[in-house]
Amino acid sequence: MRKLPRAFYDRDTRTVAQELLGKYLVRVHRGRQRVGRIVEVEAYLGPHDRAAHSCRGLTPRTAVMFGPPGHAYVYLIYGMHHCMNIVTEPEGQAAAVLLRALEPVSGLKARTQGPGLLCKAMQIDRILNSHDLLSENFFVAAPPNTDEVLRIARRPRIGVDYAGHWARRLLRYYIRGNPYVSRP
DNA sequence: CTCCGGATTCGT
């Protein structure tokens, strides 16, 4: 599989978010390989985005978002679930794309609809925070068939009602009609 | 140090 180059992530976050749809997330853990097709994502645009963690500035937690693109930002939410993001844009610009749902490709039995379930099924936790996604055990790759045309839906992001008008921005993207989208 | 609330999920 063709691993995505760092330059893929070093671009406008909304562009990266939409182009991540259809790509394969690959995780090798304890000798088992799990592969899921990314079908739903959300873009978090940086310090001015009131829904983004980076709106509080550079902190120990958000440092990863300020770092170089192509790294994972993984955090614990509600004391029990993990969420995984991919850092985008040049170093110093704190933006990322949240992965919300996968379509199982191989090695996956558990549900993958929703950011917490996605991480649980893929064995992703905080150990992988700041992990380089151009590594051998955790990466994103272009699928074998690259000539497929996707219809992409744009919707408001989930669970960010506290973010004022930013909550209404259409920054959630998913593959229209895909049965594995968490909230169509 | 204490306190608050969360990019969720599950069960009632």
Add this chain to the structure above:
DNA sequence: CGAATCCGGAGT
């Protein structure tokens, strides 16, 4: 609709 459950960030 409310509980679960723990950590980061902000305030004292």
